[in-house]
Amino acid sequence: MPASPGVLLDVDGTLVDSNYLHTLAWSRALHAGGEWAPMSAIHRLVGMGGDQLVQHLTGRRDDALAGLWREHYEALMDEVRPFPGATELLSALHGRGMRVILASSSPADHVRHMVDLLDAGPVIDGTTSADDADVSKPAPDIFEAALRVGGIDRQRALVVGDSTWDIQAARAAGMATIGVETGGYSRHELMEEGACRVHQDVQELLRQWRTGPLGHLG
Numbered sequence: 001m002p003a004s005p006g007v008l009l010d011v012d013g014t015l016v017d018s019n020y021l022h023t024l025a026w027s028r029a030l031h032a033g034g035e036w037a038p039m040s041a042i043h044r045l046v047g048m049g050g051d052q053l054v055q056h057l058t059g060r061r062d063d064a065l066a067g068l069w070r071e072h073y074e075a076l077m078d079e080v081r082p083f084p085g086a087t088e089l090l091s092a093l094h095g096r097g098m099r100v101i102l103a104s105s106s107p108a109d110h111v112r113h114m115v116d117l118l119d120a121g122p123v124i125d126g127t128t129s130a131d132d133a134d135v136s137k138p139a140p141d142i143f144e145a146a147l148r149v150g151g152i153d154r155q156r157a158l159v160v161g162d163s164t165w166d167i168q169a170a171r172a173a174g175m176a177t178i179g180v181e182t183g184g185y186s187r188h189e190l191m192e193e194g195a196c197r198v199h200q201d202v203q204e205l206l207r208q209w210r211t212g213p214l215g216h217l218g
Helices: 019-032 039-045 050-058 063-074 086-095 108-118 141-150 164-172 187-193 202-211
Strands: 004-009 099-103 126-128 152-161 176-180 197-199
Touching: 004 141, 019 039, 019 050, 019 063, 039 050, 050 063, 086 099, 086 108, 086 202, 099 108, 099 141, 099 152, 108 126, 126 141, 141 152, 141 164, 152 164, 164 176, 164 187, 176 187, 176 202, 187 197, 197 202
Parallel strands: 004 099, 004 152, 099 126, 152 176, 176 197
Antiparallel strands: none
16 A cells, blocks of 8 residues: 555644643652752753653653653643644544544553543544654654554655654654644744744644645645
């Protein structure tokens, strides 16, 4: 079977409103582990893999902190909400004949929770999780895995993400990124990093995708 056109979508901060909950969970995990970092610094690293986030904040690798983060984040997961238009965007892209992959580096059970939250099962063609990457973003591993999962042609693929880490990882994998501002990164930051287009949120992207880069994929 020939490879298909497709869209690889980050989930946290892109399709669901979770980045600030991740920031709070990391802050609580650091405190419980005897460390501290300002929430502003933590937020700037959300979207990067947890292993690299800890290294950046503390100067060392500490797997125990990742365990503490999971405990604190799971206590907040009921507060995660889908962004308006998220499921409708997935459905529109899928209906246009594109492969749709949720390219997340979250733990597999967290990814399943987000798929259920988005009611996305019928309109996606696969997912990735932390189990699919040897190295987390901004390394390209997750997006490379998503291409394989979806049987997607790299030359006819786009990434949708909310952070500079998404853009760096996509660029390393040879793909362009459409940015959304809902993760807390500004239009200027995303454009400066190399996003080919930036939208306020996925609802705006849903209204405009047919006239932009996504519209040319199908």
